[in-house]
Amino acid sequence: MKQEHYYRQMNKSQQAAYYAMMEGFLAISPEFDVPRLENRDLTDIFFRLRLDHPEIFYVNTFSYRFTxxxxxxxxxPRYMFEKKKILEHRKALDARVTRLVRQAQGLTPLEKELFIHDFITSNVTYDKLKKQYSHEIIGPLAQGIGVCEGIAKTVKILCDRLxxxxxxAVSDADPDKGVRYRHAWNLIELDxxxxxxxxxxDNSLGRYGAKRFDYFNLSDRQIFADHRPSMYxxxxxxxxxxxxxxxxxxAxxxxxxxxxxxxxxxxxxxxxxxxxWRGGYLNRDILGAILxxxxxxxxxRGKEVYMSMNPGQMVIELTLKDNGDGGSGESRPAICVEQADEGDIDERERMQ
Incomplete structure (x- = not known):
């Protein structure tokens, strides 16, 4: 089930450009015609097309000329690879997705979502260097690394197939507030x-090794406690x-x-x-009592406890260790505040 959410928000001229781009990219055409629109419109359509269609992972940007x-x-288009290599990558990625999807056949919708979430948190490492392919599905699916854009696209392509x-969803940057990059995540439909x-x-949390679900099936009120509003x-x-x-x-x-x-x-x-924690605001007294x-x-049980918390979602992780087991020997605070990794969609969509 392909969810072309952004296509449905466009007018007829924009939709025509959207499909002209998609057909040209899927054919790996060196050049092709699209309806004439403003530069900003074409750039925006290009960006939103690839949110609807993560399988178009091999197009960096584009230029155009008047006819x-x-x-x-x-x-x-400016492709990341030569045509032969694109075809090889498409075949390999399709086979990878098919193998993953086969494992989740017969599950309920919620179980499928959990399966996808587990695949990301167990198999994908956040790419702090932000390599080019980490912004696309080739990063998480083929290289085991990704940033928020590539991870969100991987979640979508697996959801589409399942x-x-x-x-x-994409939120905008806000340099004045210290938010340097856009951030991407997903909306999932259940019932x-x-x-x-x-x-x-979730993949960036778990200081002491626990698997986390702090951002799994949240409402608007919950997610926007620590996310910026969606651009679209x-x-x-x-x-x-x-x-x-x-x-x-x-809870x-x-x-x-x-x-x-x-x-x-x-x-x-x-x-x-x-x-x-759903017993009110996590102030110093409450945290002290919990600890x-x-x-x-x-x-x-002859153990020591280490505590970390995600204040945005009021989630607390408690980890038990043997007395005197300091792990790496680092000094551990009684309460560690965890900050999830922020967004990473850069300005590659700008015209060259």
Whole structure:
């Protein structure tokens, strides 16, 4: 199920340019005609086309020139590879997606989403060097690295193949507020409702090794607690009850429950307990009480507890270690504040 969300937002002239570009890119044509529009419009269509169609991973940018035909321009794409190499990459990536999708056949929609999320968090490393191919599906699927754009596109192409409604959302940069890059994440449709899912942010969390779901099926209110608004119109996400921690009964409201749950985790020999705090604002007193409960529960098992928190989503990770086990020997604060990696879509879309 291909979700052409951005195509549906365009007028007829823009849609004609959209499909002319798509046909030319899929054919790997050296140049082709598209309807004549303003430079800004063509650049925007080019950007949004590749959000709808992550399989077009091999086009960097484009230039164009005016022709004798007054209602069109001649577009010249700039491809990342020569044609033979593009065909090889397309075949390899299609085979990779097919193998992954085969593993998720027969799952429920939520289980498919979890499968995709797990693939990203278990197999993709955030590329802090921001290599060119990390912005496209070739990074996560072929190289095991990616930035938010490439990760969001990979989530979409897997959702498309698994029949899940999926949209890539993009927020703009704001240098005045220290936000240097755009950021991309996904919206997923479940049972006719839309939810935010940011696999990039989850992949950057887990200081002590726990798998995180802080940004899994959030409402607008929840995601925009620490995300900038979308550049483009996206569906409303009004349901806050499908978040991972809520659905899995990992949302706590009482500090004493933290100790009880951590004891149960320790008895099972599990090293991590991650939960969402829903008992009001996480002020210094509440954090202190949570840490005290956790420390007492850990001490009963001869353990020490290490605590990290994601303040934007009020998620806390507690990790149990043997007494005196300092890991790498680094000095560990009683409470570590984790910051998810920010956005990374650069200005490659600008005309050369």
């Amino acid at each position: 004798d035909i007054g209602d069109s321009v001649r577009m010249t 029949g899940l409604g999926c949209i890539i 006719g409702k839309w939810y935010h899912m940011d696999a990039t942010f 119109l996206i569906p409303e996400c009004g349901d806050s009850r499908r978040g991972y921690y809520i659905e899995n009964r990992l 706590l409201t009482k500090t004493e429950d933290v100790g009880k749950r951590l004891k149960a985790v320790a008895r099972k020999g599990q090293p991590h307990f991650v939960f969402q 005290e409960e956790a420390a007492q529960a850990a001490a009963e």
